[in-house]
Amino acid sequence: MSQVNLVHVTKRFGKVTAVNDLNLEIREGECFSFLGPSGCGKTTTLRMLAGFEDLDEGEVIVGNKIFSSSSKKIYVSPEKRNFAMVFQAFAVWPHLNVYNNVAFPLKHRRLSRTEISERVERALLYTSLSKVKESYPNELSGGQQQRIALARAIALNPTVMLLDEPLSNLDPKLREEMRFEIKDLQKRFGLTIVFVTHDQAEAMAISDRMLVMSEGVAQQVDTPMNIYNHPTNKFVCGFIGLSNFIPALIKDGQVITEADPEAGVITTQIPSEIKARRVTLACRPSEIDFVSEGGVRGVIKRLAYLGEIIDYRVQVGSSEIRLQKLRRRGVLQEGATCFLKFNRLHWYEEQEA
Ligand code: ATP
Numbered sequence: 001m002s003q004v005n006l007v008h009v010t011k012r013f014g015k016v017t018a019v020n021d022l023n024l025e026i027r028e029g030e031c032f033s034f035l036g037p038s039g040c041g042k043t044t045t046l047r048m049l050a051g052f053e054d055l056d057e058g059e060v061i062v063g064n065k066i067f068s069s070s071s072k073k074i075y076v077s078p079e080k081r082n083f084a085m086v087f088q089a090f091a092v093w094p095h096l097n098v099y100n101n102v103a104f105p106l107k108h109r110r111l112s113r114t115e116i117s118e119r120v121e122r123a124l125l126y127t128s129l130s131k132v133k134e135s136y137p138n139e140l141s142g143g144q145q146q147r148i149a150l151a152r153a154i155a156l157n158p159t160v161m162l163l164d165e166p167l168s169n170l171d172p173k174l175r176e177e178m179r180f181e182i183k184d185l186q187k188r189f190g191l192t193i194v195f196v197t198h199d200q201a202e203a204m205a206i207s208d209r210m211l212v213m214s215e216g217v218a219q220q221v222d223t224p225m226n227i228y229n230h231p232t233n234k235f236v237c238g239f240i241g242l243s244n245f246i247p248a249l250i251k252d253g254q255v256i257t258e259a260d261p262e263a264g265v266i267t268t269q270i271p272s273e274i275k276a277r278r279v280t281l282a283c284r285p286s287e288i289d290f291v292s293e294g295g296v297r298g299v300i301k302r303l304a305y306l307g308e309i310i311d312y313r314v315q316v317g318s319s320e321i322r323l324q325k326l327r328r329r330g331v332l333q334e335g336a337t338c339f340l341k342f343n344r345l346h347w348y349e350e351q352e353a
Pocket of ligand 1: 038
């Protein structure tokens with residue numbers, strides 16, 4: 001069931017269009033990420049959802065209720081939306097102990113003492129903070145402080161939890177652990193989570209589905225796996241995972257690299273929808289093989305040992321192609337001539353030169 005709908009949402013700041021005609025449906029119980037480079041409009045979208053920012057055009061609908069509508073002049077204030085927000089900065093009150101940090105917003109809502117105690121204890125239990133409930137934030141680690149913010153959000157029983165780069169201030173190891181904890185909380189409480197990040201690995205790990213944005217425009221909405229395997233355009237292909245982009249020409253039904261037309265033919269089936277003669281071929285480093293004959297000729301310029309994987313940089317004419325192969329499959333040396341076979345290509349048409 002869809003819980004949150006953004007319909008033709010646009011937001012401008014002066015001449016900058018921060019979010020441009022965004023349509024989005026977030027389902028109940030899913031963890032949905034907004035992913036994209038700095039300045040692409042993720043936070044502005046989240047703030048419009050939360051009610052901290054008004055809309056220039058469009059509507060925000062939650063369940064069957066309109067929360068914001070520019071044309072109908074409807075605006076439901078943030079505190080009436082029953083959302084909980086967790087920010088990048090650890091928003092904890094230093095003069096309150098852990099229990100009271102979590103209880104504070106509930107007291108503000110004038111809930112009974114018993115209900116507050118039940119909700120707080122449950123939230124502390126699920127965020128592994130029960131043992132430190134008497135401690136003050138300055139006695140706790142960064143991870144524990146961010147858990148206080150999560151516990152506070154859970155205790156509010158929100159319809160939707162909005163998380164804006166909540167793990168950015170944590171060290172990489174803790175960051176990874178917290179991803180699993182958030183995922184776990186989502187499943188246990190059946191929470192709907194909207195998660196903002198510029199870190200694609202984080203978004204891939206945590207999301208059921210995600211939106212990839214660039215310059216205020218939605219580029220693709222899908223599961224992490226589908227986006228990785230079927231990126232709709234060059235931007236998404238380059239932003240999600242590693243990719244080689246190989247300029248190529250189609251001549252007499254054959255595909256050759258623009259960087260070195262003499263290097264050999266790329267053995268592949270040209271998709272029927274490709275009509276242009278100039279294309280960019282995108283290929284993941286793991287989806288290229290070394291072959292003993294045929295394929296595209298290149299020279300190994302550099303290689304790096306990444307544990308079990310070897311990362312090769314192969315020079316083909318004026319361009320460089322990156323491959324990643326398992327070390328146990330054998331190691332080719334720098335300076336060696338090699339032949340490349342592309343197992344899976346994404347095709348993007350280009351203008352004639
Ligand atoms: P980051 O990852 O750096 O937080 P973001 O993807 O969240 O970036 P936004 O913060 O939503 O991007 O900003 C989108 C665009 O809108 C940017 O060009 C930004 O400079 C602009 N912008 C955001 N808020 C304001 C504001 N209050 N006044 C003017 N411009 C703004």
